[in-house]
Amino acid sequence: MRTILNVIWLLFAGIWLAIGYAVAGVVCCILIVTIPFGIASFRIAAYALWPFGRTVERDPDAGIMSTLGNIIWLVFAGWWLAIGHVITSIPLFVSIIGIPLGIANLKMIPVSLLPLGARIVDID
Template sequence: MKTLLNLIWFVFGGFALALGYFLAGIVCCLLVVTIPWGIASFRIGAYALWPFGRTIVDRHEHVSVPAELGNIIWLLVAGIWIAIAHVATAIAMAATIVGIPLAIANLKLIPVSLFPLGKRIVRTDRLMPGYSR
């Protein structure tokens, strides 16, 4: 079922969404100072390409003050606009019964698009029991 949902997602928005994140990652990496956001953008793009069967978890051991400051800067510069775009796309996807799971997947991208630093993407079948998301 995950594969079918991922294929439908890929065709109806996942590819374009991932392409946008990859392009943003390239631009951020070219600007050297913004490389951490570029790497985070590549990570989000890979998740946006194939989201079903994976989830986002916090890196509690790796979150630092610079990462938190970077998240605040990202939120103000790009995060809010990306989150609004995800909400608008989710509303459009939810207009059909078939699109509801896709809309939910789009809404799952909002937290990581708001605060991308200090997150990682893991397969859901590799989560340990009792591990908080």
């Protein structure tokens, strides 16, 4: 079932989210100072391609620099990304098939708000 949902997700939402996060990652890496944000964007892009069967875990040893980076991210990008995930999940909830996709979109909000110090792991 996860594979079917991931393929449907990839076709209708995942590819566009992944491209957006990848472009943001490239821009952040070009700006050198924001390379940690770029790496986090690439990690989220991979998660956006295939979200079913994976989840986000917080790293308890992330440290103060991750916290400071998350605060900066939250102020400049996190809120906008979270709002975008909420807005794009609303049309997905309209159809029966789209409900799991809308839930997956909402599941990405925590990592889009605070990406540093987060790991994407398999559920198994």
